[in-house]
Amino acid sequence: MKRNVKIRIAYVSIYVLFLVVSFILGYNPGKEIAFNFISFLIYMLKILPCAFILIGLFEVWVKKEVIEKHLGEESGIKGYVWIILLAGTIAGGLLVAFPIAYSLYNKGAKLSIVFTYIGAAAICRVPMTLYEASFMGVKFTMIRLLISLPLVIITSILLEDYLTKRNYKMVEGK
Amino acid sequence: MYYTYAITGLILLISFIINKRRTIKAIKISFIKFKKIFPTFITMLILVSIILFLFPDEVILDYLGNSSKFISVLLASFIGSITLMPGFVAFPLSGILLTKGVPYMVLSAFTTTLMMVGIITFSLEKEYFGVKVTVIRNTISFFIALTIAVITGILFGEIFL
Numbered sequence: 001m002k003r004n005v006k007i008r009i010a011y012v013s014i015y016v017l018f019l020v021v022s023f024i025l026g027y028n029p030g031k032e033i034a035f036n037f038i039s040f041l042i043y044m045l046k047i048l049p050c051a052f053i054l055i056g057l058f059e060v061w062v063k064k065e066v067i068e069k070h071l072g073e074e075s076g077i078k079g080y081v082w083i084i085l086l087a088g089t090i091a092g093g094l095l096v097a098f099p100i101a102y103s104l105y106n107k108g109a110k111l112s113i114v115f116t117y118i119g120a121a122a123i124c125r126v127p128m129t130l131y132e133a134s135f136m137g138v139k140f141t142m143i144r145l146l147i148s149l150p151l152v153i154i155t156s157i158l159l160e161d162y163l164t165k166r167n168y169k170m171v172e173g174k
Numbered sequence: 175m176y177y178t179y180a181i182t183g184l185i186l187l188i189s190f191i192i193n194k195r196r197t198i199k200a201i202k203i204s205f206i207k208f209k210k211i212f213p214t215f216i217t218m219l220i221l222v223s224i225i226l227f228l229f230p231d232e233v234i235l236d237y238l239g240n241s242s243k244f245i246s247v248l249l250a251s252f253i254g255s256i257t258l259m260p261g262f263v264a265f266p267l268s269g270i271l272l273t274k275g276v277p278y279m280v281l282s283a284f285t286t287t288l289m290m291v292g293i294i295t296f297s298l299e300k301e302y303f304g305v306k307v308t309v310i311r312n313t314i315s316f317f318i319a320l321t322i323a324v325i326t327g328i329l330f331g332e333i334f335l
Binding site: 009010012015029032033034036037040041042043044047048049052054055056057059060089091092093094095097098099102115118119122123128131132134135136139140141143144145147148151152155159161162167169171174 | 178179182185189195198199200201202203204205207208209211213215216217219220222223224226228243254260261264265266268269272276278281282285286289292295298301302303304307310311314315318321322325326329330
């Protein structure tokens with residue numbers, strides 16, 4: 001067994017043991033932590049199956065050439081427009097954005113597009129933006145979107161430059 | 175949430191009608207990918223459950239409501255970076271904070287770091303992109319959030335130049 005796996009088993013066991021003991025002794029912090037864990041687990045199990053099924057379908061149906069053409073090295077400004085629209089319509093935030101971004105990269109999307117996708121998925125999903133505006137006001141939300149999007153795109157391009165010079169490649173086989 | 179399921183179901187169905195073998199292959203890929211990353215998700219959940227216990231809503235309220243604006247912005251971005259909560263929890267909370275007199279720029283720092291910077295999702299992100307890129311991306315996002323907070327402050331008249 002690998003060392004990492006052993007460590008993981010160790011802390012998961014400690015964690016579970018702590019929760020079980022908390023319940024037996026009626027220790028409140030332990031109960032609250034268990035409650036947090038379960039409510040987040042449910043939240044994740046609601047969004048993740050969809051996300052991974054879509055990723056699977058994307059992998060078998062979308063041709064590499066299509067992604068390379070529209071989101072790859074030759075894509076230009078249009079590529080950023082496409083990727084922001086895509087990010088805006090997919091629910092789930094960062095948790096879902098990472099595996100999707102990874103698949104996009106493996107299909108030939110360039111790095112700046114991949115990072116723009118992650119940033120945009122975090123800040124400008126349409127349903128969430130509407131929700132945000134209803135609590136915080138339209139002005140607040142507009143300022144945030146109009147300032148963050150250009151910054152996300154510019155920093156993504158800079159990050160791509162930096163990483164390309166250093167021959168960065170993502171980990172394979174995730 | 176439901177429309178995501180409806181659309182996924184529909185796409186899956188169409189895919190199945192067009193090509194059964196490919197669709198089954200797609201589902202297999204989904205399953206393998208999910209299985210590979212699942213342990214990391216569990217690690218993340220354990221962290222989330224502990225962090226949320228240490229920073230419940232009342233504590234956040236307390237921290238963000240009671241100090242000078244600039245210290246609040248820094249505290250807000252710090253709390254936003256280490257916690258993780260879905261938008262449907264974060265925005266109502268921010269709405270409450272707003273009515274309690276917390277400045278817009280502080281809430282901007284809080285919600286933006288909450289969404290863009292993930293100390294808790296670090297373990298997940300590095301599985302895909304490696305440690306170095308994860309550190310760089312989160313650092314950049316942190317400064318983007320601070321920039322947005324400052325501009326929000328100026329435009330809402332909370333910072334006087």
